[in-house]
Amino acid sequence: MKAIYNFSAGPSVLPQEALRAAAEAATNFNQTGMSLMTMSHRSKPVMDMFAETEELIRELLAVPSNFKVLFLGGGASMQFCMAPMNLLPQNAVADYTDTGAWGSKALQEAKMFGQVNVACSSKTDNYSYIPKDLQQSKDSVYLHLTSNNTIFGTQWKELPTPINPEAYQVIDASSDIFSYELDWSRIGMVYAGAQKNAGPAGVTLVIIREDIVGKSGREIPTILDYATHIKGASMYNTPPVFSVYVMNETLKWLKSLGGIKAMQAINERKAAKLYAEIDANPLFKGTAAKEDRSLMNVPFILNPEKVSAEQKESAEKSFLAFCKDRGLETLAGHRVVGGFRASIYNAMPEAGIDALVQAMKDFKI
Numbered sequence: 001m002k003a004i005y006n007f008s009a010g011p012s013v014l015p016q017e018a019l020r021a022a023a024e025a026a027t028n029f030n031q032t033g034m035s036l037m038t039m040s041h042r043s044k045p046v047m048d049m050f051a052e053t054e055e056l057i058r059e060l061l062a063v064p065s066n067f068k069v070l071f072l073g074g075g076a077s078m079q080f081c082m083a084p085m086n087l088l089p090q091n092a093v094a095d096y097t098d099t100g101a102w103g104s105k106a107l108q109e110a111k112m113f114g115q116v117n118v119a120c121s122s123k124t125d126n127y128s129y130i131p132k133d134l135q136q137s138k139d140s141v142y143l144h145l146t147s148n149n150t151i152f153g154t155q156w157k158e159l160p161t162p163i164n165p166e167a168y169q170v171i172d173a174s175s176d177i178f179s180y181e182l183d184w185s186r187i188g189m190v191y192a193g194a195q196k197n198a199g200p201a202g203v204t205l206v207i208i209r210e211d212i213v214g215k216s217g218r219e220i221p222t223i224l225d226y227a228t229h230i231k232g233a234s235m236y237n238t239p240p241v242f243s244v245y246v247m248n249e250t251l252k253w254l255k256s257l258g259g260i261k262a263m264q265a266i267n268e269r270k271a272a273k274l275y276a277e278i279d280a281n282p283l284f285k286g287t288a289a290k291e292d293r294s295l296m297n298v299p300f301i302l303n304p305e306k307v308s309a310e311q312k313e314s315a316e317k318s319f320l321a322f323c324k325d326r327g328l329e330t331l332a333g334h335r336v337v338g339g340f341r342a343s344i345y346n347a348m349p350e351a352g353i354d355a356l357v358q359a360m361k362d363f364k365i
Protein backbone atom coordinates (compact mmCIF):
# COMPACT_ATOMS: atom_id res chain seq x y z
CA MET A 1 0.00 0.00 0.00
CA LYS A 2 1.29 3.47 -0.88
CA ALA A 3 2.10 5.58 2.20
CA ILE A 4 -0.62 8.11 2.95
CA TYR A 5 0.08 11.10 5.14
CA ASN A 6 -3.05 12.65 6.60
CA PHE A 7 -2.63 16.31 7.53
CA SER A 8 -6.19 16.69 8.83
CA ALA A 9 -6.72 19.15 11.71
CA GLY A 10 -9.03 16.79 13.55
CA PRO A 11 -9.90 13.97 13.69
CA SER A 12 -6.31 13.43 12.79
CA VAL A 13 -3.49 11.02 12.22
CA LEU A 14 -3.03 8.34 14.90
CA PRO A 15 -0.05 6.04 15.48
CA GLN A 16 -0.20 2.84 13.41
CA GLU A 17 0.41 0.91 16.63
CA ALA A 18 -2.77 2.33 18.16
CA LEU A 19 -4.81 1.65 15.04
CA ARG A 20 -3.64 -1.97 14.86
CA ALA A 21 -4.47 -2.48 18.54
CA ALA A 22 -7.91 -0.94 17.94
CA ALA A 23 -8.52 -3.29 15.02
CA GLU A 24 -7.71 -6.28 17.23
CA ALA A 25 -9.81 -4.95 20.14
CA ALA A 26 -12.77 -4.54 17.79
CA THR A 27 -13.10 -8.31 17.67
CA ASN A 28 -11.02 -9.71 20.53
CA PHE A 29 -10.11 -7.39 23.37
CA ASN A 30 -7.12 -8.56 25.43
CA GLN A 31 -7.75 -12.22 24.58
CA THR A 32 -11.25 -12.11 26.09
CA GLY A 33 -12.75 -13.34 22.82
CA MET A 34 -15.12 -10.36 22.96
CA SER A 35 -15.22 -7.08 21.12
CA LEU A 36 -14.39 -4.16 23.38
CA MET A 37 -17.41 -2.40 21.89
CA THR A 38 -19.70 -5.00 23.43
CA MET A 39 -18.20 -5.08 26.90
CA SER A 40 -19.67 -3.44 29.98
CA HIS A 41 -17.82 -0.38 31.18
CA ARG A 42 -18.05 -1.93 34.64
CA SER A 43 -16.41 -5.21 33.64
CA LYS A 44 -12.96 -5.82 35.11
CA PRO A 45 -11.01 -5.69 31.84
CA VAL A 46 -12.57 -2.31 30.98
CA MET A 47 -12.17 -0.88 34.48
CA ASP A 48 -8.52 -1.99 34.43
CA MET A 49 -8.03 -0.35 31.04
CA PHE A 50 -9.48 2.95 32.36
CA ALA A 51 -7.20 2.81 35.41
CA GLU A 52 -4.19 2.16 33.19
CA THR A 53 -5.12 5.06 30.89
CA GLU A 54 -5.40 7.42 33.84
CA GLU A 55 -2.04 6.19 35.09
CA LEU A 56 -0.44 6.88 31.69
CA ILE A 57 -1.88 10.41 31.65
CA ARG A 58 -0.66 11.08 35.17
CA GLU A 59 2.78 9.79 34.37
CA LEU A 60 3.24 11.48 30.99
CA LEU A 61 1.93 14.88 32.14
CA ALA A 62 3.20 14.63 35.75
CA VAL A 63 -0.30 15.38 37.03
CA PRO A 64 -0.24 16.27 40.75
CA SER A 65 -2.28 14.07 43.09
CA ASN A 66 -4.80 16.82 43.96
CA PHE A 67 -6.06 16.77 40.36
CA LYS A 68 -8.77 14.42 39.07
CA VAL A 69 -8.62 12.90 35.60
CA LEU A 70 -12.01 12.60 33.87
CA PHE A 71 -13.10 11.03 30.59
CA LEU A 72 -16.23 12.87 29.44
CA GLY A 73 -18.46 13.15 26.39
CA GLY A 74 -19.66 16.26 24.59
CA GLY A 75 -16.36 17.33 23.04
CA ALA A 76 -14.21 20.25 24.07
CA SER A 77 -17.18 22.43 23.07
CA MET A 78 -19.15 21.16 26.02
CA GLN A 79 -16.41 22.40 28.33
CA PHE A 80 -17.02 25.91 26.97
CA CYS A 81 -20.25 25.92 29.01
CA MET A 82 -19.44 23.30 31.65
CA ALA A 83 -16.34 25.13 32.92
CA PRO A 84 -18.04 28.48 33.66
CA MET A 85 -21.22 26.75 34.89
CA ASN A 86 -19.14 24.90 37.50
CA LEU A 87 -16.42 27.43 38.25
CA LEU A 88 -17.80 30.94 37.80
CA PRO A 89 -20.29 32.29 40.37
CA GLN A 90 -22.95 34.54 38.87
CA ASN A 91 -21.53 37.85 40.10
CA ALA A 92 -17.89 36.92 39.65
CA VAL A 93 -15.58 37.67 36.75
CA ALA A 94 -13.39 35.44 34.59
CA ASP A 95 -10.67 36.59 32.18
CA TYR A 96 -10.77 35.18 28.67
CA THR A 97 -8.11 35.45 25.97
CA ASP A 98 -9.65 35.89 22.53
CA THR A 99 -6.90 34.31 20.44
CA GLY A 100 -9.00 32.34 17.95
CA ALA A 101 -12.37 30.98 16.95
CA TRP A 102 -12.46 28.41 19.76
CA GLY A 103 -11.48 30.86 22.48
CA SER A 104 -14.12 33.22 21.13
CA LYS A 105 -16.77 30.51 21.39
CA ALA A 106 -15.65 29.70 24.92
CA LEU A 107 -16.01 33.31 26.06
CA GLN A 108 -19.46 33.67 24.49
CA GLU A 109 -20.67 30.66 26.49
CA ALA A 110 -19.14 31.96 29.72
CA LYS A 111 -21.20 35.16 29.43
CA MET A 112 -24.27 33.09 30.27
CA PHE A 113 -22.92 32.31 33.72
CA GLY A 114 -20.98 35.30 35.01
CA GLN A 115 -19.00 38.33 33.95
CA VAL A 116 -16.42 37.93 31.25
CA ASN A 117 -13.46 40.24 30.84
CA VAL A 118 -11.79 39.88 27.44
CA ALA A 119 -8.17 40.23 28.54
CA CYS A 120 -6.83 40.40 24.97
CA SER A 121 -7.96 39.88 21.42
CA SER A 122 -6.34 39.55 18.00
CA LYS A 123 -9.68 39.26 16.23
CA THR A 124 -9.25 42.38 14.11
CA ASP A 125 -6.10 40.83 12.60
CA ASN A 126 -7.86 37.56 11.81
CA TYR A 127 -6.19 36.00 14.87
CA SER A 128 -2.85 35.90 13.09
CA TYR A 129 -0.88 36.51 16.31
CA ILE A 130 -1.08 36.05 20.07
CA PRO A 131 -1.42 39.34 21.97
CA LYS A 132 1.15 39.47 24.76
CA ASP A 133 -0.31 42.40 26.66
CA LEU A 134 -3.17 41.13 28.83
CA GLN A 135 -5.64 43.39 30.62
CA GLN A 136 -6.63 41.07 33.43
CA SER A 137 -9.10 41.88 36.16
CA LYS A 138 -7.53 41.74 39.59
CA ASP A 139 -10.37 39.75 41.13
CA SER A 140 -10.99 37.18 38.38
CA VAL A 141 -11.74 33.58 39.32
CA TYR A 142 -9.79 32.16 36.42
CA LEU A 143 -7.91 32.99 33.25
CA HIS A 144 -9.09 31.02 30.22
CA LEU A 145 -6.48 30.22 27.57
CA THR A 146 -6.51 28.32 24.29
CA SER A 147 -2.98 26.96 24.30
CA ASN A 148 -2.94 26.29 20.55
CA ASN A 149 -5.21 27.92 18.00
CA THR A 150 -5.95 25.09 15.61
CA ILE A 151 -7.46 27.18 12.83
CA PHE A 152 -4.99 30.06 12.80
CA GLY A 153 -1.82 28.13 13.62
CA THR A 154 -0.71 30.18 16.60
CA GLN A 155 0.43 28.80 19.95
CA TRP A 156 1.37 30.36 23.28
CA LYS A 157 5.09 29.75 23.80
CA GLU A 158 4.60 30.51 27.47
CA LEU A 159 1.15 30.42 29.01
CA PRO A 160 0.38 33.62 30.95
CA THR A 161 -0.57 33.35 34.60
CA PRO A 162 -3.41 35.14 36.41
CA ILE A 163 -2.48 38.35 38.23
CA ASN A 164 -4.89 37.49 41.04
CA PRO A 165 -2.88 35.09 43.25
CA GLU A 166 -6.12 33.23 44.10
CA ALA A 167 -7.02 32.72 40.44
CA TYR A 168 -6.06 29.78 38.28
CA GLN A 169 -5.66 28.96 34.59
CA VAL A 170 -8.34 27.07 32.67
CA ILE A 171 -6.69 25.77 29.52
CA ASP A 172 -8.28 24.45 26.35
CA ALA A 173 -5.40 22.25 25.16
CA SER A 174 -7.43 20.37 22.55
CA SER A 175 -4.87 20.69 19.81
CA ASP A 176 -1.56 20.48 21.63
CA ILE A 177 -2.02 18.38 24.76
CA PHE A 178 0.74 15.78 25.20
CA SER A 179 3.16 17.84 23.12
CA TYR A 180 4.91 19.70 25.97
CA GLU A 181 5.15 19.48 29.73
CA LEU A 182 2.56 21.43 31.70
CA ASP A 183 3.44 23.66 34.64
CA TRP A 184 0.71 22.76 37.13
CA SER A 185 1.54 25.49 39.64
CA ARG A 186 -1.25 27.86 38.44
CA ILE A 187 -3.51 25.41 36.60
CA GLY A 188 -7.05 24.79 37.80
CA MET A 189 -8.22 22.78 34.86
CA VAL A 190 -7.03 21.51 31.48
CA TYR A 191 -9.43 20.10 28.92
CA ALA A 192 -8.99 18.61 25.48
CA GLY A 193 -11.11 16.87 22.90
CA ALA A 194 -9.04 13.76 22.17
CA GLN A 195 -9.32 13.77 18.41
CA LYS A 196 -6.10 15.61 17.58
CA ASN A 197 -3.16 14.58 19.71
CA ALA A 198 -4.64 11.99 22.02
CA GLY A 199 -6.95 9.58 20.23
CA PRO A 200 -10.18 9.44 18.27
CA ALA A 201 -13.27 11.66 18.71
CA GLY A 202 -15.76 10.73 21.41
CA VAL A 203 -13.81 11.32 24.57
CA THR A 204 -12.86 14.63 26.15
CA LEU A 205 -10.13 14.66 28.72
CA VAL A 206 -10.66 16.92 31.74
CA ILE A 207 -7.96 17.26 34.38
CA ILE A 208 -9.26 19.33 37.26
CA ARG A 209 -7.99 20.48 40.66
CA GLU A 210 -10.35 18.98 43.17
CA ASP A 211 -10.74 22.00 45.44
CA ILE A 212 -12.18 24.30 42.72
CA VAL A 213 -15.25 22.09 42.22
CA GLY A 214 -18.55 22.89 43.96
CA LYS A 215 -17.98 26.61 44.50
CA SER A 216 -20.28 28.15 41.89
CA GLY A 217 -23.20 28.67 44.25
CA ARG A 218 -25.65 27.54 41.57
CA GLU A 219 -27.61 24.37 40.96
CA ILE A 220 -26.02 22.37 38.19
CA PRO A 221 -27.71 19.60 36.17
CA THR A 222 -26.28 16.31 37.45
CA ILE A 223 -24.60 15.26 34.20
CA LEU A 224 -22.91 18.67 33.82
CA ASP A 225 -21.53 18.76 37.35
CA TYR A 226 -17.83 17.86 37.63
CA ALA A 227 -18.58 16.51 41.11
CA THR A 228 -20.80 13.85 39.53
CA HIS A 229 -18.01 12.59 37.31
CA ILE A 230 -15.42 12.73 40.06
CA LYS A 231 -17.69 10.70 42.33
CA GLY A 232 -18.58 8.26 39.55
CA ALA A 233 -14.97 7.91 38.35
CA SER A 234 -16.11 8.92 34.82
CA MET A 235 -18.75 6.17 34.87
CA TYR A 236 -21.85 8.08 36.01
CA ASN A 237 -23.09 7.51 32.47
CA THR A 238 -21.71 5.04 29.92
CA PRO A 239 -18.33 6.45 28.88
CA PRO A 240 -16.87 6.22 25.36
CA VAL A 241 -14.92 3.05 26.14
CA PHE A 242 -13.52 2.38 22.69
CA SER A 243 -12.22 5.94 22.31
CA VAL A 244 -10.55 5.71 25.73
CA TYR A 245 -8.89 2.49 24.61
CA VAL A 246 -7.44 4.11 21.50
CA MET A 247 -6.21 6.94 23.71
CA ASN A 248 -4.60 4.34 25.96
CA GLU A 249 -2.73 2.82 23.01
CA THR A 250 -1.77 6.26 21.68
CA LEU A 251 -0.28 7.17 25.05
CA LYS A 252 1.58 3.85 25.29
CA TRP A 253 3.10 4.68 21.92
CA LEU A 254 4.07 8.14 23.18
CA LYS A 255 5.65 6.62 26.27
CA SER A 256 7.59 4.12 24.17
CA LEU A 257 9.11 7.02 22.20
CA GLY A 258 10.47 8.48 25.42
CA GLY A 259 7.49 10.55 26.60
CA ILE A 260 6.69 14.19 26.16
CA LYS A 261 10.22 15.67 26.20
CA ALA A 262 11.31 13.32 23.42
CA MET A 263 8.12 14.04 21.46
CA GLN A 264 8.63 17.76 21.82
CA ALA A 265 12.11 17.52 20.30
CA ILE A 266 10.72 15.54 17.36
CA ASN A 267 7.87 18.05 16.89
CA GLU A 268 10.27 20.98 16.97
CA ARG A 269 12.37 19.35 14.26
CA LYS A 270 9.31 18.55 12.13
CA ALA A 271 7.87 22.07 12.40
CA ALA A 272 11.26 23.71 11.76
CA LYS A 273 11.63 21.78 8.49
CA LEU A 274 8.21 22.82 7.26
CA TYR A 275 8.48 26.48 8.28
CA ALA A 276 11.95 26.64 6.70
CA GLU A 277 10.46 25.56 3.37
CA ILE A 278 7.55 28.01 3.69
CA ASP A 279 10.03 30.84 4.30
CA ALA A 280 12.48 29.78 1.60
CA ASN A 281 10.04 28.90 -1.18
CA PRO A 282 8.91 32.04 -3.05
CA LEU A 283 5.61 30.38 -4.02
CA PHE A 284 4.36 30.08 -0.44
CA LYS A 285 3.83 32.32 2.55
CA GLY A 286 2.98 31.58 6.18
CA THR A 287 -0.03 33.35 7.69
CA ALA A 288 0.79 33.35 11.41
CA ALA A 289 3.19 35.77 13.12
CA LYS A 290 6.59 34.07 13.19
CA GLU A 291 7.11 34.28 16.94
CA ASP A 292 3.71 32.67 17.58
CA ARG A 293 3.92 29.86 15.06
CA SER A 294 2.31 26.63 16.17
CA LEU A 295 4.21 23.37 16.24
CA MET A 296 0.92 21.56 15.57
CA ASN A 297 -0.98 23.40 12.82
CA VAL A 298 0.87 25.12 10.00
CA PRO A 299 -1.28 27.37 7.80
CA PHE A 300 0.21 28.77 4.61
CA ILE A 301 -1.02 30.37 1.40
CA LEU A 302 0.21 30.92 -2.13
CA ASN A 303 2.36 34.03 -2.14
CA PRO A 304 0.18 36.83 -3.59
CA GLU A 305 3.36 38.38 -5.06
CA LYS A 306 3.83 35.29 -7.22
CA VAL A 307 0.26 34.16 -7.83
CA SER A 308 -2.32 36.65 -9.07
CA ALA A 309 -5.81 36.86 -7.61
CA GLU A 310 -7.17 35.36 -10.86
CA GLN A 311 -4.75 32.42 -10.74
CA LYS A 312 -5.23 31.73 -7.04
CA GLU A 313 -8.21 29.40 -6.98
CA SER A 314 -7.02 27.12 -9.76
CA ALA A 315 -3.43 27.16 -8.45
CA GLU A 316 -4.65 26.12 -4.99
CA LYS A 317 -6.65 23.30 -6.49
CA SER A 318 -3.72 22.09 -8.51
CA PHE A 319 -1.37 22.13 -5.50
CA LEU A 320 -3.88 20.10 -3.49
CA ALA A 321 -4.26 17.64 -6.39
CA PHE A 322 -0.46 17.48 -6.81
CA CYS A 323 -0.12 16.63 -3.11
CA LYS A 324 -2.96 14.11 -3.16
CA ASP A 325 -1.28 12.32 -6.02
CA ARG A 326 1.72 11.84 -3.71
CA GLY A 327 -0.42 10.54 -0.86
CA LEU A 328 -0.50 13.87 1.01
CA GLU A 329 -4.10 14.25 2.16
CA THR A 330 -6.34 16.87 3.76
CA LEU A 331 -4.15 19.90 3.21
CA ALA A 332 -6.89 22.42 2.36
CA GLY A 333 -6.85 25.41 4.70
CA HIS A 334 -9.72 26.36 6.96
CA ARG A 335 -12.14 28.63 5.07
CA VAL A 336 -11.44 31.63 7.34
CA VAL A 337 -7.70 31.54 6.58
CA GLY A 338 -7.75 30.01 3.08
CA GLY A 339 -4.83 28.34 1.32
CA PHE A 340 -3.45 25.30 3.07
CA ARG A 341 -3.02 23.92 6.57
CA ALA A 342 -0.72 21.07 7.49
CA SER A 343 -1.60 19.65 10.88
CA ILE A 344 1.48 17.89 12.11
CA TYR A 345 0.43 16.45 15.44
CA ASN A 346 2.51 13.98 17.47
CA ALA A 347 1.58 11.03 15.29
CA MET A 348 2.57 12.67 11.98
CA PRO A 349 5.78 10.89 11.00
CA GLU A 350 8.77 13.01 10.04
CA ALA A 351 8.65 11.25 6.66
CA GLY A 352 5.28 12.96 6.10
CA ILE A 353 6.89 16.37 6.59
CA ASP A 354 9.75 15.42 4.26
CA ALA A 355 7.23 14.35 1.61
CA LEU A 356 5.29 17.60 1.93
CA VAL A 357 8.45 19.73 1.77
CA GLN A 358 9.50 17.82 -1.36
CA ALA A 359 6.08 18.40 -2.94
CA MET A 360 6.37 22.14 -2.21
CA LYS A 361 9.80 22.17 -3.86
CA ASP A 362 8.58 20.22 -6.91
CA PHE A 363 5.31 22.07 -7.50
CA LYS A 364 5.34 24.54 -10.38
CA ILE A 365 2.57 26.81 -11.53
Ligand SMILES: Cc1ncc(COP(=O)(O)O)c(C=O)c1O
Pocket residue numbers: 010074075076077078102146148149150151172173174175193194
Ligand atom coordinates in the same frame (compact mmCIF):
# COMPACT_ATOMS: atom_id res chain seq x y z
C1 LIG B 1 -8.66 24.39 20.34
C2 LIG B 1 -9.98 23.71 20.14
N1 LIG B 1 -10.93 23.82 21.07
C3 LIG B 1 -12.13 23.23 20.93
C4 LIG B 1 -12.44 22.49 19.81
C5 LIG B 1 -13.79 21.86 19.70
O1 LIG B 1 -13.66 20.52 19.96
P1 LIG B 1 -14.89 19.50 19.89
O2 LIG B 1 -15.21 19.33 18.45
O3 LIG B 1 -14.35 18.28 20.57
O4 LIG B 1 -16.04 20.10 20.63
C6 LIG B 1 -11.47 22.35 18.81
C7 LIG B 1 -11.78 21.56 17.60
O5 LIG B 1 -11.15 21.63 16.59
C8 LIG B 1 -10.23 22.98 18.98
O6 LIG B 1 -9.28 22.87 18.04
